[in-house]
Amino acid sequence: MAAASGLKPILKGLSFALVGLLIGAGLGLLFTSLTNRPSTEPVIVLGYVFALLGWLLGVGLWDAWGREWVGLPVQGEAGHDWRRFFRFTTDHKIIGVQYLVTFVVVMLLAGIASVLMRVELMAPGKNILGPNEFNTTMSLHGIMMIAVAVATIIGGFANFLLPLMIGADDVAFPRINALSYWIIPPVAVLLLLTPFFGGFDSGWTAYPPLSVINAHGQLLFLLAFLTFGVSSILGGLNFLTTIIKLRAPGMTWGRLPIFVWSIFAAALISLTATQFVAYGLLMIILDRVVGMSFFRASEGGNPLLYEHIFWFYSHPAVYIMILPAFGIALEVLTHFSRKPLFAYKWVVGAFLGIVGLSFIVWAHHLYTSGMPNSLHIPFMVTTELISIPTGVVFLAALGTIWMGRLWLTTPMLFAIAFVFNFLIGGVTGIFLADVPTDIQLQDNYFVVAHFHYTIMGGEIFAIMAGLYYWFPKVTGRMYHEKLGKVHFWSMFLTYNVTFLAMFWAGIQGMNRRVADYIPDLAGINLFVSIASFFLAASFLILVYNLVRSWARGTVASASPWRARTLEWQTSSPPPLENFPHPPVVVGHPYDYGVPGSVHAAPAPVGGGSEDER
């Protein structure tokens, strides 16, 4: 019975969702009975919108928030056992764990999808998946990994750690924070339902006109992505406000840990650009559901509009993914090199420069789409400009390691591998930014390999570094160091073998997003597939290590790495209020080896911190 009572909020959310689904579907039928349009898609849209509202209200939005708006006292809940992870709690640390666990699971699911794809591609012809199933699998892999890449660091690590690092007791809007997490499960449900509604073979980019005309699974995808966008916007809003308003006394902008700066930069993008993808998806939904003509050329519509709007978000979105990864990598490199972060101010400037430039490069995704040729050169120039701030970050990473006393723990190995992989990702990006080479390389595995080098070799490696680095802080227990190193070496080697070979496959003419290929490419595809199976297997070591260590690893001290940032100056895991005595920041966080330097001191007992404001 304990399980049932612990899951009560979720059961309530599900039952409210069911009621909402019936109401929405009924309204959909009512509206479509007045017109002569087919009723399936309006029923899906309205049914989903009401089901989503029902879910959120049932799972806790009403008790924690809605009651206040009708003049009733809100009902909070407390709890210290496992049940708190299944509730609409406002503690940023619990929400951070909810995000992390959810998205590690999503990452593994999306990884299974990629294994299925590689099985299909082991040999030419049909192996296990038909063309439509293959493309649905590919699209699901894409959108789930995009979600992992966007939300794992901002939603997971930043939620747990950012308030700790700036010395706050929570984020600025704890209830919005909970909302932005609990809006995620419906996204996962919709995506997992798509195969039962005809799938969607458009890829995660969902270009019209294909996405306007194909099966209902596409509509589910669009609604899921739109919902995820809402979560992303709310998260960005919350972190910006938190960083601006809730810094501890003495935590000036020049003393912010670099991870906090990277979240600040990424949150700026997710706050603003995400509205564009929301509008792009809305346009497809309107074309599909109410028969508008955004993309019907006979009525003056133009599919290029979607590509512009979509990439105005989705290119900056890669910086939502990679900026926090820079933050984690630099953080880890600094602490384990036992040296001050090299060129701190330049790195901050580079982050903000990347944010600015990221908004004026989107059309490099449209070189071969038929946009005016006059736009090629300007966007080529802006795109290549981005390598300047990125290069600054890269040099700062090298400068930090240079002559350092490296402590080669698992997180440090992953952070160094991040630098290595991202270099390959960055250099191959230049070929795709250049119009002449891009026209040859577009839409083949060179592109696939390039973005996997930036996002997987870059960001996922940084996520791994973060998982190991902060594992003791989050769980209060140490991971198994030797297993961690085995995981690192197996993942690093198989990863590079898999994706370096993909560059070659691409240059040989292997197209992306197809289930079949000419027999000439059989050898290289078999090679990539086999390597990718070993890569997938390396994640099993990670899962085993995390689960085993969380259950019965050795108990961790408050600061096992003897790092100086604030999250290590409280117990592992931190208490509900984060710091029993609010800290006062007096110096830079990375002054390792500087005589007499102190980052933070606990405030004098008795609330004296108020004088420091």
Place this chain on the structure above:
Amino acid sequence: MVEATASHPVHDRLSINRLGLWLFIISDSFLFAALLSSRFFLQGVHRPAELNQPLGLVISIILVASSLTAYRSEMAAAHGDQRGFRNNILMTIGLGLLFIIGVGVEWREAFTHFPPSTGFGTIFFTLTGVHASHVLSGLILLGIVLFLGRKGRFTSGSYWGVEGAVKYWHFVDVAWVFIYPTLYLVS
């Protein structure tokens, strides 16, 4: 301030709320920027002759007037004038409803001249529809504020609910200041 042991003391709450709302407004204005840019991308400055320009002017003036009453209600709440606050909120809601009715009349005409399946109709219905959904959500917020105000929840020292709803309402007005010429006047 002995009770302020938490990292952020109570008196920061108002400025935190304000910043959060402004960030939301900035975010939302990107949505309107996308809407406006799609109008020019797809239709250029084309405007069908059947568009009811005088009605556009009338509903614009109604919305601006509702911004005035919203401002007056916030000021009244800030100075503890409970009656002025409630009356002005009520007037704002009335003007907002009038605006929605105006859009409804406009939509009826539009359905016959340029239905949503046509090029201009797509833009027209999407822009006015997204804006009207903002108006409706603003009306709901104002309704909640009126309800809570009747219960005496706001004082001259604590009226964030009023301020927040009114700011959002002004934002909806600002969005219309850009949408109105984009739809009704350019040619």
Place this chain on the structure above:
Amino acid sequence: MHRTELPSKMRLGFIVFGVLIVIEIIEYVLGVNMKGGAWPLLAVLAVIGAWPIVQYFMHFTQLWRREE
């Protein structure tokens, strides 16, 4: 805030309202009478119209200025 400030605040509201009405009517006259080429003027007028709302109705400067 003092109660005595209220009338002057209310007057400010009417002034902003009046300015906005004038701008909207100018926009309307331009839009109806100019055939083509009106859009740059309209864009400028829209910005001029949005500014007093943001400044006087929404109190944008409260964000960084401490209120009395």
